[in-house]
Amino acid sequence: MTAKKKPALGKGLSALLKDPSSDVSSAQDERAPEVVGHIAEIDIDSIEVNPFQPRTHFDKEALEDLSNSISELGIVQPITVRKVGFNEYQLISGERRFRASKLAGLKAIPAYIRLADDQAMLEMALVENIQRQDLDAIEIALSYKRLIEECNLTQEQMSDRVGKKRSTVTNYLRLLKLQPLIQAGIRDRMLSMGHARALVNIEDETEQLKIYRDIIAEDLSVRQVEERVRQMKDPKPESKPVQDELPPAIRDIRSQLAGYFDSNVEVKRNAKGKGSLVIKFDSDRDLERILELINR
Structure with a gap:
């Protein structure tokens, strides 16, 4: 079975970074919040590997396997780069994904962009x-x-x-x-x-x-x-x-609720059909998250 590729990410940010008049190079820049913590598609040829990368050997067969996976599925985990100039980046993490993407013939790659400060x-x-x-x-x-x-x-x-x-x-x-x-x-x-x-x-x-x-x-x-x-x-x-003492239909409902709320769910039910439903939560914030899902 082949999973559908995710749509390209960060199109607006990518355009912003390619415009010299609105280039963002520091966290002090007005538009820095639009860059930090977000994903952009950047030209793969504008990225240089980190010269201080301690790892120098990459298994050729493993890289080819990853390259084939990227060709089929796209990049599941974006790389991370540091902006060193206009349309110039240095790789921070994800060199295997970077090398495999080049091997797969990608022209651009999704990346988290770091600024100096x-x-x-x-x-x-x-x-x-x-x-x-x-x-x-x-x-x-x-x-x-x-x-x-x-x-x-x-x-x-x-x-x-x-x-x-x-x-x-x-x-x-x-x-x-x-x-x-x-x-x-x-x-x-x-x-x-x-x-x-x-x-x-x-x-x-x-x-x-x-x-x-x-x-x-x-x-x-x-x-x-x-x-x-x-x-x-x-x-x-x-x-x-x-x-499981519960009927199959009730067990399926329990599984659906656990998946929807992303939490453990307990269902108790007697022979007459009466029972209780318990949704577990990890914190007050997690409880608020569950309540928001219930109120949708």
Whole structure:
């Protein structure tokens, strides 16, 4: 199955950066907030590699595999560059993606752009971006990763900044270990955060993809995926599937609610159909997020 490519990002910002009269080179510039924390499509030939990059060897076969993936799916994770002049950039992170993109024949590449003195502005922009309600799980994970790597924050400090438990932050970051096709599927809303959390427990990418395709083809619930992962990690012939007291229709509703609210959902129901529904939340801010979804 081939995932649909994401549309090109940052067209307005790309145009801004190519206009000498409105060039932004410092965080003190009036239009700096339009640059920091956002993605732009920039010419791949205007980027130079970081001369202080400690890594000098890149596996040729792995680069070709990544290049083929980029040709099919596009760039899932944008690179990060530093602006060093008008239409001139220096690579900060993502050299494998940069090299693979050139190998794939791309003329432009999506990139986060850093300015020389934008540290505080970047942190504020990233935190504000994370609080948006329309981000998918991969976009959130990438923002968490950037906060840690580019703002020199620990996971504990970052969890305080964004008002999430450290375990929640860790769960998002683990999604970036998933195979690129699966990450693209998450971004295209083809599977939920619950499905992804189950898949990330499988280290073998081939097995990840097999279950991912089963999720799409068979419309598997989160619980069904969790059971397949458990059986794969602990294959015992005599083991029996975990029995759920709820009827299949109610279990499906529970899975749909868990995916919609991106939270654990518990459903209790007696034989007469009476019961209760519990939606778990991690913080006051997480509760506000859930309430906004309910009130839509």
